[in-house]
Amino acid sequence: MSELVGAAIFGQSGGPTSVINASAAGVIQEALKQSCITKVYGAAHGIKGILDEMFYDMSQEDPKELDLLKTTPSSALGSVRYKLKSAEEDETDYKRLVEVFKKYNIKYFFYNGGNDSMDTCNKVSKYMQKVGYECRVMGVPKTIDNDLYGTDHCPGFASAAKYIATSTMEVYHDARVYDTGMITVLEVMGRNAGWLTASAALAAYKGNGPDLIYLPEIPFSMEQFLEDTNKVYKETGKVIIAVSEGCRDAKGTYVAEMGANLAKDSFGHAQLGGTASILANIVKEKIAKKVRGIEFSLLQRAAAHVASLTDVNEAYLAGQMAVKYAIEGKTDYMVAFEREAGPVYKCNIKLLNLTDVANTEKKIPREWINKEGNGLNKEFIDYALPLIQGESCPPLEDGLPRFAKLKKVLATK
Amino acid sequence: MSELVGAAIFGQSGGPTSVINASAAGVIQEALKQSCITKVYGAAHGIKGILDEMFYDMSQEDPKELDLLKTTPSSALGSVRYKLKSAEEDETDYKRLVEVFKKYNIKYFFYNGGNDSMDTCNKVSKYMQKVGYECRVMGVPKTIDNDLYGTDHCPGFASAAKYIATSTMEVYHDARVYDTGMITVLEVMGRNAGWLTASAALAAYKGNGPDLIYLPEIPFSMEQFLEDTNKVYKETGKVIIAVSEGCRDAKGTYVAEMGANLAKDSFGHAQLGGTASILANIVKEKIAKKVRGIEFSLLQRAAAHVASLTDVNEAYLAGQMAVKYAIEGKTDYMVAFEREAGPVYKCNIKLLNLTDVANTEKKIPREWINKEGNGLNKEFIDYALPLIQGESCPPLEDGLPRFAKLKKVLATK
Numbered sequence: 086m087s088e089l090v091g092a093a094i095f096g097q098s099g100g101p102t103s104v105i106n107a108s109a110a111g112v113i114q115e116a117l118k119q120s121c122i123t124k125v126y127g128a129a130h131g132i133k134g135i136l137d138e139m140f141y142d143m144s145q146e147d148p149k150e151l152d153l154l155k156t157t158p159s160s161a162l163g164s165v166r167y168k169l170k171s172a173e174e175d176e177t178d179y180k181r182l183v184e185v186f187k188k189y190n191i192k193y194f195f196y197n198g199g200n201d202s203m204d205t206c207n208k209v210s211k212y213m214q215k216v217g218y219e220c221r222v223m224g225v226p227k228t229i230d231n232d233l234y235g236t237d238h239c240p241g242f243a244s245a246a247k248y249i250a251t252s253t254m255e256v257y258h259d260a261r262v263y264d265t266g267m268i269t270v271l272e273v274m275g276r277n278a279g280w281l282t283a284s285a286a287l288a289a290y291k292g293n294g295p296d297l298i299y300l301p302e303i304p305f306s307m308e309q310f311l312e313d314t315n316k317v318y319k320e321t322g323k324v325i326i327a328v329s330e331g332c333r334d335a336k337g338t339y340v341a342e343m344g345a346n347l348a349k350d351s352f353g354h355a356q357l358g359g360t361a362s363i364l365a366n367i368v369k370e371k372i373a374k375k376v377r378g379i380e381f382s383l384l385q386r387a388a389a390h391v392a393s394l395t396d397v398n399e400a401y402l403a404g405q406m407a408v409k410y411a412i413e414g415k416t417d418y419m420v421a422f423e424r425e426a427g428p429v430y431k432c433n434i435k436l437l438n439l440t441d442v443a444n445t446e447k448k449i450p451r452e453w454i455n456k457e458g459n460g461l462n463k464e465f466i467d468y469a470l471p472l473i474q475g476e477s478c479p480p481l482e483d484g485l486p487r488f489a490k491l492k493k494v495l496a497t498k
Numbered sequence: 499m500s501e502l503v504g505a506a507i508f509g510q511s512g513g514p515t516s517v518i519n520a521s522a523a524g525v526i527q528e529a530l531k532q533s534c535i536t537k538v539y540g541a542a543h544g545i546k547g548i549l550d551e552m553f554y555d556m557s558q559e560d561p562k563e564l565d566l567l568k569t570t571p572s573s574a575l576g577s578v579r580y581k582l583k584s585a586e587e588d589e590t591d592y593k594r595l596v597e598v599f600k601k602y603n604i605k606y607f608f609y610n611g612g613n614d615s616m617d618t619c620n621k622v623s624k625y626m627q628k629v630g631y632e633c634r635v636m637g638v639p640k641t642i643d644n645d646l647y648g649t650d651h652c653p654g655f656a657s658a659a660k661y662i663a664t665s666t667m668e669v670y671h672d673a674r675v676y677d678t679g680m681i682t683v684l685e686v687m688g689r690n691a692g693w694l695t696a697s698a699a700l701a702a703y704k705g706n707g708p709d710l711i712y713l714p715e716i717p718f719s720m721e722q723f724l725e726d727t728n729k730v731y732k733e734t735g736k737v738i739i740a741v742s743e744g745c746r747d748a749k750g751t752y753v754a755e756m757g758a759n760l761a762k763d764s765f766g767h768a769q770l771g772g773t774a775s776i777l778a779n780i781v782k783e784k785i786a787k788k789v790r791g792i793e794f795s796l797l798q799r800a801a802a803h804v805a806s807l808t809d810v811n812e813a814y815l816a817g818q819m820a821v822k823y824a825i826e827g828k829t830d831y832m833v834a835f836e837r838e839a840g841p842v843y844k845c846n847i848k849l850l851n852l853t854d855v856a857n858t859e860k861k862i863p864r865e866w867i868n869k870e871g872n873g874l875n876k877e878f879i880d881y882a883l884p885l886i887q888g889e890s891c892p893p894l895e896d897g898l899p900r901f902a903k904l905k906k907v908l909a910t911k
Contacts, residue, residue: 101675130677159671250898255800258572258901262514264543291898379795387668391803474897484887485663485704488671
């Protein structure tokens, strides 16, 4: 494969994670080293920044600040939830992309995100091929939801899992200080796949975790939920429940939507709120007086202070390898992880066709979930535990994290 | 002062913190060393455990586990919210306490808690004096609310403050990834004093914090709140607001209570929920489409994984010194902290009369709050920043905290 000389552009897309900036550091630092890459651009707000010609010249950044990206949560360049129409339906955006790529001589396109972002990446890649514009396109995986197809896991998941397991252990201690009954409902992110909610099982594995775990993979039954909860409450007086925001019944009605109807029955008015608060209110009415609903909310995807070092390193590596493979001539792939068999955790990088990855969701295998559908089996622990090892420890200043401060110098048009 | 030989009992009371067990370790480890202390008991659920003769023999514990108490959140012995009636009103509990103290030859009573607990401690001390039972009574301060009178600060506050400042910085990054407007409302604990909510200002001091901070010290005006929020939103499109759960208007109506009435006006039904969700809903209706309410909930008082080492060490010292002073002959005091003047942080231990401490609340001085009543001045930063220094780093096992596991061997009756 001949050397391809030109500029590179990198974009972040979808919901942020604790380690998406580690991948950014991997891409940017590696690209800045490569002689065939003439310029390294960081797109402001992903694909939208490219369409709007809003991107930063990454060579203007202080190398120390680029290094701090490894431990800085959220998307430093800005993210976007912009869905490209198919080229058959509307070519406008694609034509504009080719125009911008030509204007800045962009020959390398790196895009970091989850399912939708890989779909964007795939569409761009295929269009460039179709119109004969030579450009190497590589996807870098990212999602706390861990639902990307074909890869052992996704950067971002493990750090969120470590936060959730740690916080659940702490809440476990807090929730049993009084000699009165108490039910705690923890709400975890994950609309369709339960990987993150399942990670509360790691706390249970350490003896300080939830009694019951409800995942979107298993149709939610309010009757079963109340029966399960009541059973544990009668036995121990303390119940900790981890529940996914994506839990829904067999008809597809989310728990968060059920609240309105259920509450109307008993109080005569609708209840607003998330899954945890809805369930907490129902449990309070039916089972126990002392109930608390806790939403991990944005904290779970932003908690860089308790990120997994394994995750940070792999996120960096994924970005770095995307550049190396592109330089070698690879295009139209997403970087992925393949775990070696055996007792010691080791993951290798592999490449997946973007077409195969885009728009396919990976869920927790049924056999990793217990028969009752309210807990996880050992297979899940064996899978998840190695991923949360190591502490990333962001550098501190005055006892608080020192996150990267980018100058964000716009590229000259 | 002559040597007083006998058993010691220690109890934890009130809401747990990340470091109340560090004080427990201080009391227990120091008491176990003292030859004049014949037995060291840990009361199950504070004063209630003493009344019920439910206490543990702490010499039965593995010293390593006692050491782990320093980094284990929540109240390992169990806590209680039991208010002793005044002895004039009802002597039953007091007579029972004397009976139990006599039976076990308890000569040292250490009680760890906040305002109400110091009131309990004071009442017990005064009653023992009145009936001529020789017993040395020492209070050990604890409260995330930081509202105890006469002490520079209270163990528990700084670790919660460090968690809140760190999490606020992380949410700050998360809340500005999209190029659309966004308002985030963070709800912090503290019913009457705003110390904890104010600690979000530490994040602002580091450049990643809230635009607006509302404390219980300043009467809450919904009109002013909406005006402030709208102003920042119009200027920057991103607003982060920290609000105390204790915010209430000039008439004493809590924001959480206002929700019902305000919501009824516009939606025709009552809204349930905490301060953050009420304010988020109002802001959504009046100012911006994208709004998120986040409650730090129990996480803020349980997050030992990001505790302040200064706090952990001081909590331990407070427990240890309570024992040393009691052995020296001191009684009827609470251990407190006095900060030395000067640029380098240094705190010394002093003793306060229990009578002076009980039932007095310390609030943030008005001059530490800005003129508008929606932010903190530099005086608060200078006060709080030294307290959150150092990382306590609980020992890990499998990448998750290894918290203390006590055997809790009941004392033989």
